[in-house]
Amino acid sequence: MDPIHGLLYGLSRAIEPQILILGFLGCLWGTMVGVLPGIGPVAGITILMPFTFGMDLTPAMVMMAGIYYGAMYGGSTTSILVAVPGETSSIVTILDGHQMAKQGRAGAALALSAIGSFVAGTFGILGLTFLAPPLAELAIGFGPPEYFALALVGLSMSSFLSNASLAKGLAMAVIGLIIGTVGLDIVSGQPRFTFNNMELAGGLEIVSILIGLYGISEVMEMMASKIRPQIQHEKLWNLRRLLPNKLEWRLSIWPIIRGSVMGFFVGALPGAGGTVPSFISYAMEKRMSKTPERFGKGAPEGVAGPESANNSGAVGAMVVLLTLGLPYNVVTAVMLSAMIAHGIFPSPLLMVRSPDFFWTVVASMYIGNFMLLILNLPLIGVWASLLRLPYRWMTVFIVLFCIIGVYSIEYRSFDLLLMALFGGIGYVMKRVDLPAAPLALAIVLGPIMEKSLTQSLIMSDGSPFIFVTRPFAAASMVLFFVLMFLPLIQRKLGRRIAPVGEVEM
């Protein structure tokens, strides 16, 4: 069935009451789950898994997909309002989104995020519709050397993530790499930094660390600061102040477009999902901006770009799932198991073998995307008014949600201890002006990088040339060196983008 007919057919099925309602519920639940820090789409989908066994597959997939990208919408809300990430993919949004909120532009930030997400989601779904099979073919050749190269490039972006000095950023990145090694080594199974403790042998749960580093430390800062920033209260019904003004729109259009496109392709690559694209988008926007010093102080591009990227990234990740049946993160793995349990094996022929299922799911994603936009825009006023809560109430609620969220990952109190520990560390880091973003990025990318490096070298029987002989890996390595040495070259040539000041995010 060609795309146009397929889409029309899918739309006709997607507006059936059962599908529509389940899609809506999925989006709603996904948004809620995304807003709550610590609880992500994984928990959201797992909670509903048992119910999906009783349903037909199509409505079940529609709902699960809704949860997944709904969470990408919701994650930015707490990032912007209280600097606590709802989702790992929303961490970057904190950098400028929260600054915008402090300047009284919370509504604008939220709106940019919602609209960017919508545009990106639509683009992603269009990509899925027309590009799925060839993209999947490309993605499947992706192996350890490519993972390694991509992770390396990702890490090199860490220097763009803060306005602090390069030395501090690099130091934080290195510490992040070390933290990422805690656990069992993948090749030999030998424990590292585990001190004979079984909990540590499982590795340090990333989400716990990130929620602690950003959320708990932010709460501690709120409690400690005597100077309360003047958060200008928006008049709830004054739409013009709630939405982005002309300047903000103008600045955001290209980031949204760039984020959408880049996010989709990067998200389709194995292992990426929604998080890596958001980091890349932020770095990219800052790099391309003529006034990069505005980043970290409330630049709308720093919100619009990443938030778009993480949404189209989520859709991209579904490309590989639906066309090849290969899940690259836990969310798509759960979806896959549901499909298998119903007897549908995803493959490039899925579009041909089960067009009913495929097109209905795709069409429902369009509708879901639209529903999310309508759902989120009016809520902006509600969210923004939450900022009026006195600090002593806000902090309590934030901590409560963080605890619930982190505990719900693995039901281990160890994760809570980890969260508290990194909360303290994060607070100290804020005081001493050490940037947290490079640390976060390194903790996420470090394990991937190390694993891929080891695997690549086993594959090549020890030869490092494997990174140069494979096209994508080679191209990424070149990009890496360019990114690392470009500032040096530019300085030598007399033109340099200098990091300005010591602004904290």
Added chain:
Amino acid sequence: MKKNWGKTLVGILALMFIADFGGQSQAASYPARDITMIIEWGAGGTSDLSCRQLAEPMGKILGKTIIPLNVVGGSGAIGMNQGAHVRPDGYTLTFATSGPTVIQPWVQKVTYDPIKDFIPVAQVFGEYLVVVGKSDAPYKNLREMADYFKKVGKSPKFATPGAGSNNHLSMVLLSKAIGLPMTHVPFSSSAEGVTAVIGGNVDIASTEPPSAVGPFKEGRANILAVLSAKRLDLIKEVPTVKEQGFDLVFGGWNGILAPKGTPKDIIDRLADVAKKALDNETLIKNSATVGRPIEFLSGPEFGERIKRELARNGDIIKAEGLAAK
């Protein structure tokens, strides 16, 4: 005011006391509430699916819900550890797989004893692995593969979901049975292994059937062999290793374990329920779909099997030099 507070406090303490006493008659009224079943693997994986497939009919028979709980990490060791140290009241069970139970204790330092810390309730499923190769490779079965690699003078690279996993062990044994040295490339899941094969990054992969069957039926990958004694319903056209002339049958298992100290009548009851649940039609159909045939062993037989395999694996692992240092 003070007097009132004192009375209230005493009242509360008394209530707590009574409530706790209520717990003494647990065995008789078991199960009085929902039961948790720890899964040592992540959501969406085959073990996760199998456990949930079992949990549903078991829960129906018991009249309560069995809630699966994923406790992930350390190739299943973290989940086993948790299952070993919970209260032995029959409300937290472990859906154990063979890897963490009889392999991991040799490969890493674990803080549980698979024999002393647990009481075996029943074995429920058998787990058999397959060897997956690329569909356009110059070999279609094990013998051709062995010949090919001997001819080019290289050893094939095989992917597994991790060092010390069932898969890893099975490939070590297979390598011996065929007489072909192989190099291990560890990944983090079976799905990654299949991708690596299709993408040409490794030569073969050891995976569970469900991860391979999709690409297999599409012709993107070729399943060279299955390591069971009999062919699996899910992939009827795939010959076993034995059929191809090599002497190896290697199977894992899934079973229910309870922490040591759980009352005997609860254990017996659970074993009985598990046996009945395995007659459930939906379960029979679903377990075939994921390539895990139903294989029931009673508690004592299950326990014997665990002891045997633990000892056998120790020898193999030490010989391979994979033992924990």
